[in-house]
Amino acid sequence: MKKTDLYKNERLKVVAQMKHAAGAKAPLGAAPLLDRKEQRRLDAERGLVPFAVKIPSDLASRLRDLANERQLSLNDLVTELLTRSLD
Numbered sequence: 001m002k003k004t005d006l007y008k009n010e011r012l013k014v015v016a017q018m019k020h021a022a023g024a025k026a027p028l029g030a031a032p033l034l035d036r037k038e039q040r041r042l043d044a045e046r047g048l049v050p051f052a053v054k055i056p057s058d059l060a061s062r063l064r065d066l067a068n069e070r071q072l073s074l075n076d077l078v079t080e081l082l083t084r085s086l087d
Helices: 003-023 036-045 057-070 074-086
Strands: none
Touching: 057 074
16 A cells, blocks of 8 residues: 555544544533443333334424424424324
């Protein structure tokens, strides 16, 4: 490899590490982020199961806005709305 290729590869590694670190930052006052395995274990203990659906993007944005307005997680909001509509 050329010396410039080595520098380029090193730069790419550093940039990837920086992006990864930036994505892992939590807002101030938030609980520390859990890894996926730990999160799945906690969800299973609470009796939660993944349930993927496809909805129009405008409906998804309305749900996100409503969740932010009510200061709820999107999961909690969808659970509440589905429970109300099915009862």
